[in-house]
Amino acid sequence: DTAVSQTPKYLVTQMGNDKSIKCEQNLGHDTMYWYKQDSKKFLKIMFSYNNKELIINETVPNRFSPKSPDKAHLNLHINSLELGDSAVYFCASSQDGTELEQYFGPGTRLTVT
Amino acid sequence: KQEVTQIPAALSVPEGENLVLNCSFTDSAIYNLQWFRQDPGKGLTSLLLIQSSQREQTSGRLNASLDKSSGRSTLYIAASQPGDSATYLCAVKANSKLTFGKGITLSVRP
Numbered sequence: 001d002t003a004v005s006q007t008p009k010y011l012v013t014q015m016g017n018d019k020s021i022k023c024e025q026n027l028g029h030d031t032m033y034w035y036k037q038d039s040k041k042f043l044k045i046m047f048s049y050n051n052k053e054l055i056i057n058e059t060v061p062n063r064f065s066p067k068s069p070d071k072a073h074l075n076l077h078i079n080s081l082e083l084g085d086s087a088v089y090f091c092a093s094s095q096d097g098t099e100l101e102q103y104f105g106p107g108t109r110l111t112v113t
Numbered sequence: 114k115q116e117v118t119q120i121p122a123a124l125s126v127p128e129g130e131n132l133v134l135n136c137s138f139t140d141s142a143i144y145n146l147q148w149f150r151q152d153p154g155k156g157l158t159s160l161l162l163i164q165s166s167q168r169e170q171t172s173g174r175l176n177a178s179l180d181k182s183s184g185r186s187t188l189y190i191a192a193s194q195p196g197d198s199a200t201y202l203c204a205v206k207a208n209s210k211l212t213f214g215k216g217i218t219l220s221v222r223p
Contacts, residue, residue: 012184016212031209033210033211040215041200041211041215041216042215043157043202043204043213044147044210044213044219045210045211045212050207056209056210075137090156090157092157100162101145101147101159102147102159102211103159104149104158104159105156106155106156107155107156
């Protein structure tokens with residue numbers, strides 16, 4: 001029944017490691033997103049993919065690389081993790097088109113030590 | 114650059130009170146405005162979506178209004194309950210992306 005799912009829910013890792021977060025949506029949506037919510041709870045978009053193509057790439061370090069194997073999945077790979085990467089990462093999806101609402105996953109809390 | 118502001122950052126009210134949460138945005142060229150609820154440690158739940166051509170939307174005890182020309186939206190919660198305690202975020206959509214406010218953390222006291 002889960003519309004947008006993310007794994008893992010929690011991720012604790014050391015600086016310098018490489019990690020991935022997976023996202024899947026079963027809503028048949030064409031567009032998927034990654035957001036970062038920092039320690040001050042401020043939510044900002046990182047990437048947006050439409051039908052496996054990148055359409056939004058905010059000023060995110062190139063250590064972050066989204067990968068979309070198909071339109072139901074958008075994974076986030078992070079290289080050389082830094083302390084400042086600690087945050088909650090949310091995946092979201094929407095049907096193609098600008099006027100439709102976005103559905104969010106439960107979030108992945110990443111802690112870099 | 115679009116900026117979304119929600120003031121105050123926190124609000125505490127007694128149960129049963131009707132309340133209004135405010136949201137303002139700087140660029141009125143938006144496609145829609147969405148109100149979300151976030152419980153501690155949880156994801157975002159969409160509450161209401163108002164298209165740019167609409168003035169308001171209602172769902173149960175919630176009513177959201179939009180005044181695009183003045184860059185404002187309000188979320189009205191009727192007869193508040195302790196279960197309404199959460200952080201409420203508004204977000205405006207333009208150029209294929211949502212820009213969020215920092216949210217208002219609401220506490221409803223029994």
